[in-house]
Amino acid sequence: MLEKDGFEKKEFDDTADVYVINTCSVTDNADKECRQLVRRIQRRAPESMVVITGCYAQLKPKEISEIPGVDLVLGAAEKFNIGSHIRELVKGDSAKISSCDIEEVSGFNASYSLNDRTRTFLKVQDGCDYTCSFCTIPMARGKSRSDSIENVLRHAHDLATSGVKEIVLTGVNLGDFGKGPDGNKKNEEDFFDLVKALDKVEGIDRYRISSIEPNLLTNDIIEFVANSDKFMPHFHIPLQSGSNKILGLMRRRYKRELYADRVGLIKQLMPHCAIGVDVIVGFPGETEEEFKETFDFLHSLDVSYLHVFTYSERANTQALQITPVVPVNVRNDRNKSLRNLSYMKMQYFTAQHAGENRKVLFEGHEKEGMMEGYTDNYIRITTPFRQEWANQVIDWKI
Template sequence: MPSVAFHTLGCKLNFSETSSLSRLLETEGFEKKDFEEKADVYVINTCSVTENADKECRQLVRRIQRKAPSSFVVITGCYAQLKPREIAEIPGVDLVLGAAEKFNIAEHLRTLTKGDNARICSCDIEEVSGFNPSYSLGDRTRTFLKVQDGCDYGCSFCTIPKARGRSRSDTIAGVVAGVRRLTTEGAREIVLTGINLGDFGLGPDGRGAAALSDGREHFGDLIVALDDIPGIDRYRISSIEPNLLTDDIIRFVAGSRKFMPHFHIPLQSGSNRILGLMRRRYRRELYAERVALIRSLMPHCAIGVDVIVGFPSETEADFRETFDFLHELDVAYFHVFTYSERADTHALSISPVVPTGLRHERNKTLRNLSFMKTQAFNRAHEGQVRPVLFEGRAHAGTDGAAPMMEGYTDNYIKVTTPYRAEWVNQVVDWKL
C-alpha cells in the first residue's frame, strides 16, 4: 500500500480541501501518514497570499529532499496555479497541479515516474468553472466546510482571483446534504468557509450571485436552511466582507441558537484613502455601522478584524487613522498582515513604497493593540458561564504537568484545562 503525507499552508478553505484530497487518496488505496514521517508521496497544498508562504513551500520541499529523496513531491494550491513553472524548477518537485487539476490527483499519480522533469498540469484560470465541495474531518473538532470558491473582486493587492478563478458556489441543497452527512460522522461545529463567503449563490452561469435579483440563492438563505438541521450544535461564519454582511444576516445570527456570536470581518485599513487605493468596496463608516449593529444586538459577540499594514503610499497619518479607528472599535482581536508585493497586482504601480522595516514596526504596534483588545474582551466575560466545545487533542503540560486540552466558548474565548477524555468533542458549560 503506497503512503501519502500532506502539509497545508494558508486559509481554512485550504485545510478543508487538503482533508478532502486525503480522503480521496485513501479510497484509492493510499495509507495516510504524518508529514514528519517517511512517505511515498508528499502533497503540499500551498497559499500565495504573502511572500512568506512561497518561501515556506520551497523550504518544505528541501526538507523532503533531505528526508526522503526518492519520494514523489506534489505541489498544488494557489502558488501552484500562479507560478507553476517557477515551482517546477525547484529541485525535487515531481508534479504541479493547478486549480482545475488538484482533485484529479489520483489519476495523475498513477502515471507519475521519478526522475523526469516536473510535470505541470495547469490551465488558464478563466477556464476554471467547476465547484468541488470539500470539508475537513478528523483533524480538528471544528469541521471546515467549503461552500464557495473564487472571487470576482479586484482588490489591488490580491492575487486570489488569478489563483482561484471566478466566484462560484455549491447549491443550498448541496450544502444541506453535506451537513447531514457530517452529522453522521460526529461533527459538532461547522465553520462555513469560502474565498468570498458572502458572495455565495448560484447565478445563471454558476457564478456568485449576491447582487442578483430575488429568486436566486443567497448567503442569507443558506444560513436559514442550515439552522433547521438537527444534529449540529454550532455553526461559525469564517470571514465575510463588510459590504456583504447585511443587517438581515446580523439579525438572524443574533436570534439563532446554532450560529455562534462570532464574526470575522476584513477591514484592511482604517484610512478611507488607503481603502480607495486598495479598491475595497466599502469605507470605514460602513464598517463602524456593522460593528455597532452587532454590538447592539449581541453585546457578548466576538468580532475579529483583518488589517494590512505598509500598503504602498501609507503615510504615518494613514497608519494613525487605522490605529485610532481600531482603538475605538469594540472588537476582540486582529489578524495583522504585513503588505507583501505580489506579481501582476495593481498595487505595484502605487508609490511611494513603504520601507520593509517600517512595515514590521507597524505590524508590531497593531499586534500589541490586538493583544490588549483580546485581554479586555476576555476580562469582560469573567464570571460568566458559557458553553465550551472541547477539542480532542491532548497537549503536553509544562514541566511534567498533566496533559491539557483546549476548547472555545460560543463567542470564541479560548479555554485550557487538564485533559479529560469524557469532554472530548463535548459542549460543557464553563464558568470563565
C-alpha cells in the same frame, strides 16, 4: 480524496511514496518554504514522488517545476484529479505541469476537513470576482462560484451523522455565496438563505461564519445570528484600513463608516459577540497620518482581536503602481503597534466575560494532560483533560 482512492496517509516525518505540498500565495515566503520542504524530502526519501499544488502552483507553475526534485505541478482545477495524476506518475528528470489558465477554471468541488471530529471546516464557495489591488487570490482561484444549498445541507447532515458538533463555513469570498459552478447567478440563492437553511439541520450544535466582507454582511444576517441558537456570536470581518483614502486605493467596496455601522449593530444586538478584524499595514501611499487614522479607528471600535498583515508586493497586482512605497522598517513598526493594540483588545474582551457562565465545546485531543475548547463567543478555555468532556458542549464558568 486520496484516502477514498486507496492511498494511505502518513505523517510528514514518516517515509512515504508520494509527498503532496499544498502551497499558499498569501504567505510571503511560499517559494522559499516550498524549496526547503522539497530539499528535506529529497534528503530523506530521494525515490519518492513530489507533487506541488495550491495557489502558488497555479500562479507560478514553471518556476515551481524547475525546483530540483519536483515531479508534478497541479493547478487550481487539476488538483481535484490528484489521484489519477499520481497513478500515472513516473520518477523522471523533468517535472510535469498540469494546469490551465485561471479564466478556464470552472466547477465547484466541495470539501471539508476531518482531522478532528469536534469542529470541521466546510467549504461552500470558491474564487472571487472582486479586484482588491493588493490581492492575487482571484488569479489563483478564479471566478466566484459556489455549491448549491441542497448539497451543503447534505454535507451538514453527513457531518452530523459522523459526530461533528461544529461547522465553520468557509469560502474565498463567503458572503458572495450563490453563484453557480459556472460563476453565473442563475438561481435565487444567497448567503442569507444558506444561513437560514443550515440553522434547521438536526445534530449540528454550532456554526461559525469564517470571514465575511463588511459590505456583504447584511443587517438581516446580523439579526438572524442574534436570534439563532446555532450560529455563534462571533464574526470575522476584514477591514484592511481605517482610512477611506487607502480603502479606495485598495479598491475595497466600502468605507469606514459602513464598517463602524456593522460593528455597532452587532454589539447592540449581541454585546457579548466576538469580532475579529483583518488589517493590512504599510500599503503603498499609507502616510503616518493615515496609519494613525487606522489605529485610532480600531482603538475606538468595540472589536475583540486583530489579524495584522504587513503589506508585501505581489507580482501582477495593481498596487505595484501606487507610490510612494512605505519602507519595510516602517511597515514592521506599524505592524508592531497594531499587534499591541490587538493584545490589549483581547485582554479587555476576555476580562469582560470573566465570572460569566458560557457554553464551551471541548476538543478531543489531550496535550500535556490538558484539553482546549472555545466558548460560543470564541474565548479559548484550557483545563485538565477529561475524556467525558471531549467533543461535548459543557456549561462553564469562566
